[in-house]
Amino acid sequence: MKTNYLIPAAAFAALLALTSCSLMPKKSSHIKHTPDMYATAVGGSSSSNVSASDLPEHYSKIQFPEYKYVAPYPKDFRVEIAEGIAGYIVSDSTLPLVDFTVYFEESNLPQVLKDEAAFEMVGTMIRRGAGGGITPHVLEDSLEFVSASISTSVGTYLSAFDINSLSKDFPSMLELAKKVLTAPAFDKNQLEVVKANYVTAYERRFETPAKVLSALKAKVNYAPNPRLWDANSAEYKAVTAADVKRLAKGVFSSKRIVFALAGDVNKDSAVVQLKKFFADWKVEPSKAEKPKPTPLAFARKPGVYVVDKDITQANITMNQPFVQRPHPDYYPTAVASFILGGGSFSSRLMNRVRSDEGLAYSVYSTVGNDYRDTAMTTIALQTKVETVDFAMKLIFEEVEKLAKDGPTPEELSQAKKSLVESLPSLFDSPASTASIFAKGELLGKSDNHYIDYVTEINAVTAEQVKAMIAKYFDKEKMTISIVGPVAMFDSLKPFTVIPLDSLEFR
Structure with missing residues (x-):
């Protein structure tokens, strides 16, 4: 956690409440959700024959059916790939697109202030520095050619990567992502670009009242905590590729992996594909046990x-x-x-x-x-x-x-x-x-x-x-x-x- 941002719109309170969780599990019945049902609910349409005589004479007399909605049920979409690896596959062939996000449950936090600047760059550099024998420019050209994207992030509790592509290109994107993410190269030229972006952001950190207010809110409410550390301009400029590489060890090697696969995929075929993908997923583990973040x-x-x-x-x-x-x-x-x-x-x-x-x-x-x-x-x-x-x-x-x-x-x-x-x-x-x-x-x-x-x-x-x-x-x-x-x-x-x-x- 770096900054506590203010919520930009009051109406977001409704969505905020929706991410809620029941305090005690209850025995509740649910409607079995299938891919076809999901596609119809999201993008489908229904037709009916309505004559002019069926229309009300005034808008005030329009009658609406009782609102009924049953949320999709997680177990209808959940699959297990191997011990410690599970996820959710939501099939929908409306568009020939696939989105695949993999979450690694892993504590990630610098232990000393001097590592904060480099740690902030880890998530970006794993992707931008390319790897697996693939240069950053080749990776960018390969993704742009097929209108695909690969992104990476490293947070306090989770690391993640995401692949978004056309369904026909998804198998090749899986292999490309594996090469880059399991053997990141941390290209020095790309690091200089990333460092310059961080320095610019730091120099402009208080240029708007909203940014100042966000920092003030955190400062007057929270006790000092490594999760709140701020690096400065000099520290960003001093980061080396070796620093980033050292702090990146183990970020994608968690014993617990949960994924989200959605779009134009066949569930059974996807399970076979993912078993192969994760079977030889090899990354360099961290040499020391990572301490859990302090609340x-x-x-x-x-x-x-x-x-x-x-x-x-x-x-x-x-x-x-x-x-x-x-x-x-x-x-x-x-x-x-x-x-x-x-x-x-x-x-x-x-x-x-x-x-x-x-x-x-x-x-x-x-x-x-x-x-x-x-x-x-x-x-x-x-x-x-x-x-x-x-x-x-x-x-x-x-x-x-x-x-x-x-x-x-x-x-x-x-x-x-x-x-x-x-x-x-x-x-x-x-x-x-x-x-x-x-x-x-x-x-x-x-x-x-x-x-x-x-x-x-x-x-x-x-x-x-x-x-x-x-x-x-x-x-x-x-x-x-x-x-x-x-x-x-x-x-x-x-x-x-x-x-x-x-x-x-x-």
């Missing part, structure tokens, strides 16, 4: 924190520690946040702060969804520097009102309906479906949790909404991070000014 810890004191920046629009985020999934408070808080600020123009904050007072183009709330760390709740907005105090006053009035009086029956019903009816958007493509199931297995989600999701959301009560707002959107427990001209914020005192040059974790 992020809060080292925060509630209050107002400001970075001085001469701008006309203040950027603001308000945060409070939430929960680590799975947790019984997650679902009711997701519904509560949707009513407060996550439901776009149906939310209270949007209606009060934007529609009624015209103080912000966007104001929203979200609840974090994290299985490895304690997440945070968020209220965020931009407003004129002259109206910061008034806007915040209105926000907390709405928070207190919802915590005291609770939602109206209409608000509660609409929130549940919106969250439940957003469920299909998670499975809008074969690749999305396969990837969601693969990532869910790595996080330990139950096979039933997308079925149980509907039950969990619909079970939320008005009293729970009141309780969760009071518990997790408490002004007295929040850090309030603001980027703007300090001289305009006298009404917010006391606050702590954080110098721009002290935002990095070192």
